[in-house]
Amino acid sequence: NAGVTQTPKFQVLKTGQSMTLQCAQDMNHEYMSWYRQDPGMGLRLIHYSVGAGITDQGEVPNGYNVSRSTTEDFPLRLLSAAPSQTSVYFCASSYSGPLGNIQYFGAGTRLSVL
Amino acid sequence: KQEVTQIPAALSVPEGENLVLNCSFTDSAIYNLQWFRQDPGKGLTSLLLIQSSQREQTSGRLNASLDKSSGRSTLYIAASQPGDSATYLCAVSRESQGNLIFGKGTKLSVKP
Numbered sequence: 001n002a003g004v005t006q007t008p009k010f011q012v013l014k015t016g017q018s019m020t021l022q023c024a025q026d027m028n029h030e031y032m033s034w035y036r037q038d039p040g041m042g043l044r045l046i047h048y049s050v051g052a053g054i055t056d057q058g059e060v061p062n063g064y065n066v067s068r069s070t071t072e073d074f075p076l077r078l079l080s081a082a083p084s085q086t087s088v089y090f091c092a093s094s095y096s097g098p099l100g101n102i103q104y105f106g107a108g109t110r111l112s113v114l
Numbered sequence: 115k116q117e118v119t120q121i122p123a124a125l126s127v128p129e130g131e132n133l134v135l136n137c138s139f140t141d142s143a144i145y146n147l148q149w150f151r152q153d154p155g156k157g158l159t160s161l162l163l164i165q166s167s168q169r170e171q172t173s174g175r176l177n178a179s180l181d182k183s184s185g186r187s188t189l190y191i192a193a194s195q196p197g198d199s200a201t202y203l204c205a206v207s208r209e210s211q212g213n214l215i216f217g218k219g220t221k222l223s224v225k226p
Contacts, residue, residue: 042118102160
């Protein structure tokens with residue numbers, strides 16, 4: 001059981017480049033989300049999805065795009081990278097069970113924009 | 115707007131001590147509260163989840179309590195070990211499949 005898998009683990013971009021951060025989960029969870037973690041800021045929600053075909057914005061959505069064509073995958077697209085997007089990005093998935101909605105996180109993608 | 119605060123930001127203790135990490139939140143209308151552990155360069159691992167109707171949850175040497183009316187939660191770690199060294203994050207959710215609002219974490223160092 002792989003859980004939540006994020007690729008790549010590390011990435012360096014130049015300002016203005018675009019890229020897609022991949023996230024896949026094999027637990028058949030309906031809910032998936034993307035967070036960014038910055039020093040002194042904690043984790044902040046970028047976008048989330050409650051199921052295939054449904055996405056919505058979180059706290060810091062500007063400069064990012066998402067889509068959810070399957071239950072398993074939830075890619076995050078940087079349209080035109082900026083130095084302010086240098087961060088660690090985490091993908092998470094969850095389901096509502098008897099113990100509540102425990103969220104499972106991927107190992108993260110460390111992105112540097114020069 | 116919900117805000118989550120964790121005190122202290124960092125804590126260093128000798129091995130074997132019992133310790134308490136604190137988490138406070140400004141809006142008591144939460145669905146649940148979770149405590150996570152994050153090791154350097156790694157993702158987050160869920161430790162304990164407390165539903166809003168519960169007062170505490172226990173897992174091994176960890177005990178988390180919730181006082182929703184006062185907007186507080188504590189994570190108690192008994193008989194700390196060097197392997198407990200990590201950053202501990204508290205997060206609250208307003209809905210069952212809701213998004214998490216995180217505190218900035220407490221960085222714990224347990225010295226042998």
